[in-house]
Amino acid sequence: xxxxxxxxGEIHTDWREQIITGAADLNVTFNxxxxxxxxxxxxxxxxxxxxxxxxxxDHKGAMVNAIRTRKGIEDADVVVVRFGEKYRQWxxxxxxxxxxxxxxxxxxxxxxxxQHALKEVHAAALAVAEEPRQVVELLRYVxxxxxxxx
Numbered sequence: 001x002x003x004x005x006x007x008x009g010e011i012h013t014d015w016r017e018q019i020i021t022g023a024a025d026l027n028v029t030f031n032x033x034x035x036x037x038x039x040x041x042x043x044x045x046x047x048x049x050x051x052x053x054x055x056x057x058d059h060k061g062a063m064v065n066a067i068r069t070r071k072g073i074e075d076a077d078v079v080v081v082r083f084g085e086k087y088r089q090w091x092x093x094x095x096x097x098x099x100x101x102x103x104x105x106x107x108x109x110x111x112x113x114x115q116h117a118l119k120e121v122h123a124a125a126l127a128v129a130e131e132p133r134q135v136v137e138l139l140r141y142v143x144x145x146x147x148x149x150x
Contacts, residue, residue: 001143006076006099007032008069009092010084011040015109015132019080022136026143031072033065033091040065073099078142080135081125083110083118093121100124107135 005028007016020030034040044051044060051057069091073079079099081092099106108125109132110118122128129135137148 002027002029003077003139003143004029004031004075005078005080005139006030006072007080007082008073008095008099009080009082009089009109011035011037012084015082018132019135019139022133023139026139028139028143031076033069033072069095070098073104074102076104078105078107078139080107080109081121083108083114083121085111085114093118096121096124107138109135 003026007019007030011033016030016032016035023030034043039046041058041061044062044064045057047064048060051060073095076099079095081096081099083089083092096106096108106125107127107129108118108122109129110122112130115122127138129138140146140148
């Protein structure tokens, strides 16, 4: 069984690389948003022209980025949504909601101290992990039915 996995959320740590490396022996294709923060912020004005206010600058970038995000989530079998400990990822909450509306399987990757704040997001997920290695173990189990070795 092959899986298409969309990795959404926090872009300031290497959690995506940990999952991709850990799942190298699995039949998994990974996709994600643009993780270059500057490119993500400025894509709208760089491609479509400058804006006079920060609001419209950000709005234009969000719309351009939404093209990639929607396509990635729509094509995914599994959506992993990461909430980092230092940064608030409102876009990740949106991605989780969009994935849930499409009936996608969602794995949330978050810290234990975020449980109350993310209770609605967690309720939409089929699994809530605290570490990238747990996401790899979930993908391995889903794909092969093999439990992790202790």
